[in-house]
Amino acid sequence: MVREILLAVMLLAAFHPILSKAESGSETRACQAIEHALGSSCVSQNPLRVAVLDTGELDMVLALGINPIASTTPYQVGQFPQYLPTEHIQIQSLGVVQEPDLEQLMRLKPDLILGSQFRHGRLYTLLSSIAPTVFSESVGASWADNLRLFARALDKDTEAENLLNEIDRQCQTIRHLYDSKGQPSLSIVRSMQTHIRLYLPGSFIGELMNRCGLLRPTAQSGKGFARRLRSPQQIDLLEGDIILLSEYSPKQGSLVQRWRHSGFWQRLRGQVYEIDDSYWMLGIGPLAAKQVLDDLEQIINDY
């Protein structure tokens, strides 16, 4: 049903003089070819109306100094992650990440759409008929490469390198402090409503720890994105010298609250630090990374 409506709208758009003007307008401007996960797109130089399809892309374009015109919101939160400086910017919501509102997107006449094959690969054809679309292959652990890709499309390569260098400098400071504390292992735990996740190196946060040379417990150094636990019987997998604990929805039931007042919790020897879910977990990108590293410096200093 949705697909049919979309098709009808697209057909209409193709023949409608006002709507199709946006495309012809961008064709007359000089454009540069950007190679990306699903091919090559011709992006106008210095795009002004950028739309993003996930919070990772939102973080990245904001970090690169561009205010996007439209963005999706995380599935269950329904608003932009709190850590992002979005209050004073007019960003149209495109609905939840899983179902971006393409009609709305088309009305906004963007001149560049940023997203990932992982999330929206199946929408690529539709999206590129709305505006030139640049897709990264995946999200999360590949955030630095994605940042470089999107920066190229936005003509902000220098800014991207500066951001990454800044993060590397922050990493070095933390690494110095970390070594002086005897390299404690960092366990990264996120409590969802029905399970507990242990983040592995294949996630954004895991990659960031690796990038800074911080050690993880052996139970959390395997391949993949995250490990899911349902029963406190496996509590020992949470163990680390430093246990970083984030809660996805502390108010509407978070599994760790039940674990915490069971006898199992007493088995953990590491120091537990509570961390902010919005940038440690929901956030993916340089702005999130910067705040994570600020927190981490404080935590390792306190340890």
Add this chain to the structure above:
Amino acid sequence: MTTLTSEWRFPGLLLAILLVIPITLLSGDTTLELIDLWQLLIGNINSTSPIDYLVLTELRLPRLLAALLVGAALGTAGCLLQRLTANPLASPGLLSLNQGASLGLVCLLISPLPFTPLYSFSAAFAGASIAMILVFGVVRLATGGLAADSLLLFGALLSALFGALTTLVLILDQHALDAIRFWLAGSLSMVEPEQIPLLAGLVFSGLVLAVIQCRPLLLLETGKDTARGLGADPRLVLLSVGATILLLTAVSVAVSGPILFIGLVVPHLSRLWLGNQIHRQLAGSALLGALLLTLADLLVYHFDTDDRLPPGVALAVIGVPWFLWLVRKRYINQ
């Protein structure tokens, strides 16, 4: 089991429950042995590893007790309702208790109150109670009387309304859906050790009330006029049995979510095996309900120690074909 003569079926049932208890406690991925259980029973705590001790006391034992209590409560409630309405299709779910409890939980989730075990228990219990009182009230207003048949009809009707409201909230709020996903499927994974004493107290009072109501129920079964002649007020019987069903069901649903199979099918099984006599059917329903829910939970735990399969679903998937087979065998014999 079916080959046993009827005098041996009760002891057989009890024995089965006694056997299932240690099996449940020792199943899954622990290194516990029967001897460890014995050591713990005689107070020798140090004989088991600390993690096994925790698994036993904080996970297995509460869950086992909850399964036994909830199973017994739902079986009894189903039996009472089928006797009261003389309707073999009646199940406590039809009185809108389950949907009321779901709506209560959902209201808690969208309210500013925290979603803790105590709050969720109270919300589900309150939801179920309000739903049942509403059904009685609506029947009284709409028909001017309190006939058992109308209770089922209006119960089903209000169920549909509560169900629709619950679904609406869950569709709009993914958070809320995630919080009660397992509960909605009928699962014991939300059971907390500290809920057990409360659950046990309420279920035992419900069971005692159920036994007390056997005689008035029997009188009612002879017909309203005869019952009145024999000194029983039909409306009073209806209300007190209704209250007992409410107590037993609301308590169970609050802990484990709706497990429809037990309330509907266990009274039939009990009648098939133990006979139509009310005391026998009632006791049989309680024991069978306890046994079946414990077995179902043991089964899902055996296949999935990660605790994602809900026993409510397992019961329905295995129980329904089995029940059909039993009924068919019965008809062929006749």
